[in-house]
Amino acid sequence: MSAVKLKIAIQKSGRLYEDSTALLKECGIDLRNVKDRLKTESDNFPLEVFFLRDDDIPQYVEDGVADIGIVGENVLLEKNKKVSTIEKLGFGKCRLSIAIPRNQEYGGAESLEGKRIATSYPFLVSQYLANHNVTADIHEISGSVEIAPGIGLADVVADLVSSGSTLFMNGLKEVETILKSEAVLIQNNQLSEEQLQLLNTLLFRIRTVKKAKKNKYVLMNVPNEKLETVVSLLPGMRSPTILPLASTGWSSVHSVLSEAEFWDKIEQLKEAGAEGILVVPIEKMVL
Structure with a gap:
């Protein structure tokens, strides 16, 4: 080595x-x-x-x-x-967002003028404010940013959000995203x-x-008279693999579908005549 x-x-x-x-x-x-x-x-x-x-x-x-x-x-x-x-x-995946008390209305970035903003991300928040020509007082906090409005330390917070449940529990609502991360x-x-x-x-x-992780390996049984229709629905990496089944007039079709189009394609394949659809996760995919 x-x-x-x-x-x-x-x-x-x-x-x-x-x-x-x-x-x-x-x-x-x-x-x-x-x-x-x-x-x-x-x-x-x-x-x-x-x-x-x-x-x-x-x-x-x-x-x-x-x-x-x-x-x-x-x-x-x-x-x-x-x-x-x-x-x-x-x-x-998460986002850095502006959050305000739930009982308040948000009037866009300009409504932050003169506000006290609590955040663990002073540089990013400063950039955001500068881009919108807004002047505000930034309070840098290393943790538990969401409690700042409740204890009177700040009017607004800029904090990481994934589900939004922490904001909700502290009486806040997300109003604008600064960064998706x-x-x-x-x-x-x-x-x-x-x-x-x-x-x-x-x-x-x-x-x-x-x-x-972004793709699924799909196997299905298809009547031969419907093969052309089914194959037309399968993008695959090149073209699907088609193998004859022991039952006369049927074939097994193997292909790869992306996660993004998976559910729509499965519905279309069923309507086109595919049966016994088996979906298998792919561990590695070398192109």
Whole structure:
């Protein structure tokens, strides 16, 4: 195995930890016991893993302490470090939103003029206000932002939202989205050629796993006289596989459907004559 290794920083706890470690495992990367560890190595891929606070990951990658990192876009943009985003990972989705007391009306960004805004994202909120020519008083809070209006600390909050239940429980309502965020893979801008080769290998595996999650393998039985209609509904990667069944006049059709069009296509396939439709998750998908 090459002496060159990639060093990756991931969240040591919190909403991205589980998905980040699961992604590495789905990429075939075995990690030694990661429980309560700050650093570990893979036994079958030249990768060293650092477990850090998410707020620190952009800085570590910029400084080259870590070569790459998995972090939320919200943290990445708030920290404003000189790193490159190389892949959106599709998990950890949330949004940074403006929320106000439920009994108030929202009149757009201009209604924030002169307000006190509590947030853990002062840089992003300042950018948003500047883009709308609004002047407001930003109170930076490291946690429990949603209680600020209730205790008189602020009039408005700008906080991360996923389901909105926390805002609701604190008498707030979401009125505007500043940023939509998900986990991203970032890299240091001065990697060596050997490190870039390793990164490309890792990216190939990540994209293979992502592609598989967005598609389903579908098998169905189709009367031969309806094959043409059914096949016309199946985009597939090239064309569907068609195999004769033991029953005369029937064939088994195998294809791949994207998650986005899956339910609509299944309904169309049933109407076209497909029966016994079997849907199988895809573990890896190499194109």
